[in-house]
Amino acid sequence: MRRRLPLAVAALAAAALLPVCLESQQDWFRTGTGVGVEKVRLAVPAFAARSAEVQTAASVFYAVLRDDLEASGVVDLVSPSFQPLQVPSLPGELNAEAWLQAPTGAHMVAYGNVSFAENQLLVSAWLSDVRNPQAPPVLAKRYRGDLTEEQARQLAHQFADDIIERLSGGVPGIAQTQIAFVSDRSGNKEIWVMDYDGHGQRQITREGLICLTPRWSPDKSRLAYTAFERASASSEVTRTAIHLYSLVMNRRLAFPYLGGTTTTPAWSPDGQELALSSSRTGDHEIYVVASDGGRLRRLTYSAGVDISPAWNPVTAKQIAFVSDRGGSPQIYLMDADGANVERLTTGEGYAVSPAWSPNGQMIAFAWQRNNSNFDLYVMDVATRQTVQLTHDAGRNEQPTWAPDGRHLVFQSTRSGRNQIWMMLADGVGLRQLTFEGSNTAPHWSPR
Template sequence: MSEVQWAEGERRGTGRGWTAAALGLLACVLAAPTFVLGQSDEGDEAARSEVEALPLPQLTEGPTGPLELEIYGPTRELYRIAVPPLGGHATAAQQARDVAKNDLRLSSLFRLVDGTAGVGDPDDLSINPTLWMDGGAQGVIKGTVDLAGGEMTMTLRLFETVRGNTAVLERRYEGPRSEIRADVHDFINEVLLYFTGVRGIFGTRILFARPTSRETKDIFSIGMDGYGLKQWTRDRGKNLIPNWGPHGTVFYTTIDENDWARLYRSDREEPILAEPGINMGAAMGPGGKMAVVLTRDGNAEIYLATVDGELLARLTYNEAIDVSPVWAPGGGRLAFVSDRDGSPQIYVMNADGSGQSRVTFRGSYNQTPSWCPRCDAPTIAFAGRDGGTFDIFTVEVGQGTMRRMTQFQGSNADPTWSPDGRLIGFYSSRGGIYLMNAEGLNQNRIAGGFAETLRWSN
């Protein structure tokens, strides 16, 4: 369930706090792990009569074709890299190799080529550049993983075949065997830094909510490579709309047995916000502040608060719904969703609430914005409804240029940018959490099962 739907349910009720109408709307979505988003077409008829929106763009309106990337030079193609079998302990070496290959695949920056063309002795950390070039490899990762009494020693090297038999990058890791995955992530992050000047983001995590029974929802996180599932909440009813907080904490809203919707953080037992009505949508900003959505004044508005729950200022004053705040890089602006023009659309405002302006002018139901942290131009990803399904789009703030990322692939929603701005995570009705690059290509499922309100860690 999106914050837009939740707030609409609250607004349709009467009185303060939860109402029968709001709870009825919640029940139909929270009771089971179905992929239900947005209102029905009939419910949007009034909105369409107020504002006629242009249709959402199609994939044919933007660049198409195979994924290409410029690493260096004037050509645009994926860098071809091989990861041959590693030496040392067979099982541990295979694990390290599998992690490295998966990281390279998910990065959208490399094309894996045959890893046996010039393999030689796996324990030999040198290469024969000619054999690897003949096999189509521009780069080669070699290494060894040795085990002794549960302790691991791993050496990894990166070669560029045009530079001969001298490694351009080498790292040595020591520690428990359980650290193999994290250490390989670190090495691949260094590989990305070497080629692009920006360190990779392997080892970061994606936060989300999912049903755990017909009566409960809980908060989970998973490594961005699909490993290391962690459950953050249990036995607290319906836990929704999570976000990362300071020092690795998690903020989320809980609907308890008394139908109160309070805002919690994972390192405290008591709620940090328990205003009448809805307390939700915490988004961490600069200086120990966060943006939150409250209905304490009758409808959903965005407020500024400290991460300890002290209210500082109200940012929106509108009879419409204002929800889903997300901070821009640098903390100077916020994106949010409002239906003030008749249907949910993406808006931006300054951090003090001034300068509110509409960003999306195509589509009749746009929600769940996520601001790109490192794009060349200010860019927001969001989910837009097109017919009976949702898809992922991006829009360039200020220019209004919109680009479609998904189409004809089921329903796709709740986008979240990676910290380096290279990837977008999202939920798809194809069956789980997917990653794709900023072009909408190289889509890979990293985890199965339902997920909503995805948030990527820094």
């Protein structure tokens, strides 16, 4: 009898492990947008420079355009080596048949030329459907700007967004969006901003202490963030408060200190209010306050840490947040007035940093299960169905969504120190955006 016990135990253990194996396999299922829909195969030949002075601008425009389209996740970009040698710079030069047949196999071709006219950089660009050569071009655009590389980049972003909007059923691209994040490369953690592709990283705050959790206002004019500040100019005592920074006036805006440790601001969808967490009563609770700091009202009444609120961007009627009221930190949901609190995550492990998808239906978050690393997950709020997006690649935390709902940006240690990465919402198409210093807490700007 005693001899058999180990066997029984082994059988039990195997039975216990089995569902886990199945579950983790299931986590690999893809849920990306447009699954099952064939991507448009798009060819983008080089843009002809009409004069020597726009040579650089033309090559920058071409490189950025390809990069944007590649990152979009919407099109299947034809490799340049598969493209015909004869490159169109005008609709009349397009030999549709040559682009349609193998090995190119393009459905669409984006092409054009770059010139210098009226003292400005001028890009003439077209998008043509080579399967339907009789029809006029799908897009015919002219983009103007100063003759600088920076402008060439911006014009390429504009054309990329126009193409994506046309090819993805009306959802515009994100090529002109920006990402706010925290970087320590100045020696202190400050708020920085970069283009969505990692270009043009620039320091916004110069507070000299610690800035965390930047959040764009819905109109992109302001950043709210968590900041350590001195209790008074000469004080050695620091405290944590909400700061607002105007990107229009390039200076901080007044916002009152609300007491205790006040952290993690989140804008209401209309930009009129901020949800935040404060320990002003001694315990971290969620509050809502007008964007000038007035009309404070308390939403949660629960012992423990309630932090990281996130407002449903569509309904504005629900706030997701993190609470350890049940033991370990988990994602909870409540009405915007504090009623109907319910736990969304299973209670297992350590779940933090909820971020609503732009359609208000999904929440991305960071979850540490079974003492493994933090990985990113997406939950469909209606069904609670949860899918794991990152696997076995360092710590992955602080996800936020791009306004197209197709991309996520997050911090990851997969390349060593914390860096900002973006990927498509189904976990593919990874790109590292930062390389210098340690970079965390990215937040994607509205469009």
